[in-house]
């Protein structure tokens with residue numbers, strides 16, 4: 001198969017559209033973005049190391065990706081099961097649980113990195 005650069009660019013465009021369709025509409029995503037802005041500012045003010053930035057950025061990526069997966073699952077559930085169903089509810093709750101696990105882990109890592117500076 002030949003590598004199609006234009007198709008690749010289009011795929012990035014669709015991915016970007018997917019992200020934009022969530023920003024400002026998902027309350028949890030907005031919360032994470034605000035928290036990340038605060039952590040980034042704190043990182044600059046406190047002068048965390050390059051290795052610490054690497055870990056912080058990895059945490060940002062994991063939490064945002066988890067939130068996007070969760071939103072995609074929520075929307076898919078709403079599409080296939082607009083009526084209430086216990087399994088539909090469980091699917092949403094499990095996906096939300098996965099985000100919570102990532103967010104709590106990121107928060108603990110943040111405390112481990114930032115507390116020594118304070």
Ligand SMILES: Nc1ncnc2c1ncn2[C@@H]1O[C@H](COP(=O)(O)OP(=O)(O)OP(=O)(O)O)[C@@H](O)[C@H]1O
Nearest residue numbers: 074077081082083084085086088089090092093096
């Ligand atoms: N189709 C469904 N069947 C059963 N339970 C559901 C369903 N959709 C949502 N739930 C339950 O409600 C919780 C909140 O879901 P969600 O955030 O999608 O809001 P909602 O109840 O669908 O209402 P809204 O979309 O108006 O906020 C889910 O975590 C789940 O426990």
